[in-house]
Amino acid sequence: MIVFITGATAGFGAAMARTFVQNGHKVLISGRREDRLQALAAELGAAARPIVLDVTDKASIKGALDSLPAEWSQIDVLINNAGLALGVTPAHESSLEDWDTMIATNCSGLVAMTRAILPAMVARGSGTVINLGSVAGDTPYPGGNVYGATKAFVEQFTLNLRADLVGTGVRATNLAPGLCGGTEFSNVRLKGNDAAAAKVYEGTEPLTAEDIANTAYWIATLPVHININRIEMMPTCQGYGPLTIKRNL
Ligand code: NDP
Ligand code: 8X3
Numbered sequence: 001m002i003v004f005i006t007g008a009t010a011g012f013g014a015a016m017a018r019t020f021v022q023n024g025h026k027v028l029i030s031g032r033r034e035d036r037l038q039a040l041a042a043e044l045g046a047a048a049r050p051i052v053l054d055v056t057d058k059a060s061i062k063g064a065l066d067s068l069p070a071e072w073s074q075i076d077v078l079i080n081n082a083g084l085a086l087g088v089t090p091a092h093e094s095s096l097e098d099w100d101t102m103i104a105t106n107c108s109g110l111v112a113m114t115r116a117i118l119p120a121m122v123a124r125g126s127g128t129v130i131n132l133g134s135v136a137g138d139t140p141y142p143g144g145n146v147y148g149a150t151k152a153f154v155e156q157f158t159l160n161l162r163a164d165l166v167g168t169g170v171r172a173t174n175l176a177p178g179l180c181g182g183t184e185f186s187n188v189r190l191k192g193n194d195a196a197a198a199k200v201y202e203g204t205e206p207l208t209a210e211d212i213a214n215t216a217y218w219i220a221t222l223p224v225h226i227n228i229n230r231i232e233m234m235p236t237c238q239g240y241g242p243l244t245i246k247r248n249l
Pocket of ligand 2: 133134135136144177178179180
């Protein structure tokens with residue numbers, strides 16, 4: 001299989017690239033940081049092809065796909081993994097610029113990648129799209145505001161893809177993890193405050209990027225008559241909180 005992974009310069013995406021290659025597949029690894037892509041490509045060898053690509057830039061997506069040589073152009077699996085959270089402040093104190101960046105990356109970027117690659121899958125009658133959602137797309141929490149809303153979009157877009165793709169042979173899955181450590185997610189969210197990012201995982205045994213990669217691999221390699229619509233996964237140490245009630249006592 002040829003697997004196109006967005007956001008392969010870190011975290012889940014890099015782990016997924018390693019998992020697919022270790023299992024004999026070829027990966028198109030993409031992201032904005034070229035040095036990271038080159039390092040991963042050097043590690044993975046001929047089974048990996050680096051592509052500098054910003055999912056918020058439609059010209060960048062088109063250029064990357066147009067420049068694929070024939071032997072890399074039949075994409076069997078698209079993993080829309082690139083994404084980010086910015087900030088943990090309440091809505092009324094959050095940065096509109098951060099909100100725009102999350103929407104541009106997590107929603108518009110994911111949609112643009114899907115629209116660019118889906119027609120060829122449908123024409124061939126096979127393919128799998130795996131979108132990275134989040135527990136935040138279903139469960140609101142303080143400071144989640146626009147991040148959670150973008151992941152709710154991912155969930156609903158994926159289910160609507162399912163509605164459109166029935167009968168085409170193309171599959172779509174929303175893979176929605178909870179607390180996952182060992183990636184740059186919290187460092188990005190907390191704007192480089194690495195001490196605060198480390199505290200997010202203090203005293204927990206979070207999911208790992210390898211857990212997510214193994215799940216994506218399982219989804220992509222199931223017999224073709226099976227479509228996993230959505231998976232929500234959490235570390236065992238995470239659960240649901242109560243609804244909040246502000247009492248005037
Ligand atoms: P990381 O921050 O470790 O990795 C994010 C990746 O996204 C990087 O490779 C980054 O690459 C890429 N990226 C960000 N913006 C863009 C862009 N505009 N264009 C292309 N690539 C971009 O995060 P994780 O691996 O933890 O998260 C991956 C996905 O999983 C995200 O969608 C996240 O929301 C989701 N998720 C994460 C969870 C967690 O707890 N870690 C839990 C649930 C979901 P570069 O900067 O080089 O472009
Ligand atoms: C990342 C998981 O719980 O920090 O999507 O929102 S969480």
